[in-house]
Amino acid sequence: xxxxxxxxxxxxxxxxxxxxxxxxxxxxxxxxxxxxxxxxxxxxxxxxxxxxxxxxxxxxxxxxxxxxxxxxxxxxxxxxxxxxxxxxxxxxxxxxxxxxxxxxxxxxxxxxxxxxxxxxxxxxxxxx
Numbered sequence: 775x776x777x778x779x780x781x782x783x784x785x786x787x788x789x790x791x792x793x794x795x796x797x798x799x800x801x802x803x804x805x806x807x808x809x810x811x812x813x814x815x816x817x818x819x820x821x822x823x824x825x826x827x828x829x830x831x832x833x834x835x836x837x838x839x840x841x842x843x844x845x846x847x848x849x850x851x852x853x854x855x856x857x858x859x860x861x862x863x864x865x866x867x868x869x870x871x872x873x874x875x876x877x878x879x880x881x882x883x884x885x886x887x888x889x890x891x892x893x894x895x896x897x898x899x900x901x902x
Contacts, residue, residue: 835885835892836899839877846873 851859861867
């Protein structure tokens with residue numbers, strides 16, 4: 775950064791007064807942490823980073839799929855690996871696959887999604 779630009783920035787900076795500091799302390803002490811983050815995201819980073827209703831819905835759909843499948847897997851699987859249920863034979867694997875398909879069909883009907891849309895939602899959520 776050139777020295778001229780630094781002088782321009784220095785000229786624009788204003789020292790925080792004690793009244794400004796007290797106002798900031800009051801603001802932050804009366805807000806919930808998640809509200810502060812949302813306000814910070816909107817004001818400092820931009821509203822485009824705040825999760826939209828559709829993104830939240832997609833996250834909830836993927837979480838529903840995962841939780842239903844995980845609950846079933848915990849009941850059916852007789853093996854464990856790294857603390858996670860694991861099928862030990864073809865019968866258990868078939869039961870898991872049929873359940874996963876059943877859960878997907880229910881979610882597709884309930885949310886009026888195509889199979890590709892649901893696959894994309896789950897795949898995107900797995901990348902998080």
